[in-house]
Amino acid sequence: MVEKNNYFRSTLINNNIFTAFVLKKRLSFKNKDLTATAEKIKDFVSKQTGVLKSKLKIVFMGQTHSTNINFLNNSDDLNSEFTILPDTDAVVTNLVNTVLVIKTADCLPVLYTADKFIAVSHQGWLGSLANFAEKMILKLQLLGAKLDDIKISIGPHIADCCYSIDSDRASLFKLVYSNWQDLILRKFNKTFYLNLLRLNLLQYQKAGLNKNQIDYRLFCTSCDKRFCSYRRDKALNQQNLSLILKL
Numbered sequence: 305m306v307e308k309n310n311y312f313r314s315t316l317i318n319n320n321i322f323t324a325f326v327l328k329k330r331l332s333f334k335n336k337d338l339t340a341t342a343e344k345i346k347d348f349v350s351k352q353t354g355v356l357k358s359k360l361k362i363v364f365m366g367q368t369h370s371t372n373i374n375f376l377n378n379s380d381d382l383n384s385e386f387t388i389l390p391d392t393d394a395v396v397t398n399l400v401n402t403v404l405v406i407k408t409a410d411c412l413p414v415l416y417t418a419d420k421f422i423a424v425s426h427q428g429w430l431g432s433l434a435n436f437a438e439k440m441i442l443k444l445q446l447l448g449a450k451l452d453d454i455k456i457s458i459g460p461h462i463a464d465c466c467y468s469i470d471s472d473r474a475s476l477f478k479l480v481y482s483n484w485q486d487l488i489l490r491k492f493n494k495t496f497y498l499n500l501l502r503l504n505l506l507q508y509q510k511a512g513l514n515k516n517q518i519d520y521r522l523f524c525t526s527c528d529k530r531f532c533s534y535r536r537d538k539a540l541n542q543q544n545l546s547l548i549l550k551l
């Protein structure tokens with residue numbers, strides 16, 4: 305992953321595909337005005353890729369901490385201004401010029417490419433507990449992608465320095481991931497800290513990905529003020545944007 309003009313780009317997913325984990329000073333999601341946010345995303349993507357704004361379609365997800373995956377293969381289903389897919393936390397598409405958007409403020413944003421497909425998924429603690437990672441890899445394989453052709457890039461999220469969870473939640477992770485509990489949970493001063501990144505890396509590797517198919521950087525949205533953080537800011541009015549687009 306490398307830093308460009310106020311965004312990080314995957315160095316793994318780069319074959320006719322644009323990826324961006326955007327710093328908040330460049331671009332962020334604001335709930336109050338979706339139309340303006342969609343327009344700003346079009347400006348940003350158009351400037352970075354050269355694709356005309358009028359050709360770009362913007363796709364937001366409802367993001368309800370589900371593990372629901374939406375497959376988009378018909379551009380007629382998309383509005384010219386922007387489209388919101390309700391009750392959706394992942395999208396797979398083979399469409400070009402279609403910007404898949406993840407908004408996060410501590411959760412884990414993941415960008416994918418596999419054969420002719422691109423995809424996004426949003427994994428918070430619930431999605432990670434439910435092994436959304438494996439579900440995404442299986443979905444891509446069901447659509448015909450070969451495991452070897454899948455590449456993923458994991459963006460800025462809260463790291464275990466700051467991601468404290470209560471003991472009830474820690475017990476859930478110990479129960480479901482008993483073999484990995486020492487790897488994903490850390491206890492300090494009677495408080496548990498969850499390592500979302502490591503859990504997801506273990507899940508993707510168990511689903512069949514090799515380390516060289518996964519791109520990530522060690523960010524912490526709560527420590528790193530270039531990003532929005534729900535834990536730090538105690539507000540969700542501004543969120544980080546992660547984008548992927550097939551050119």
Ligand SMILES: [Zn+2]
Binds near residue numbers: 463464467526527
């Ligand atoms: Zn931190």
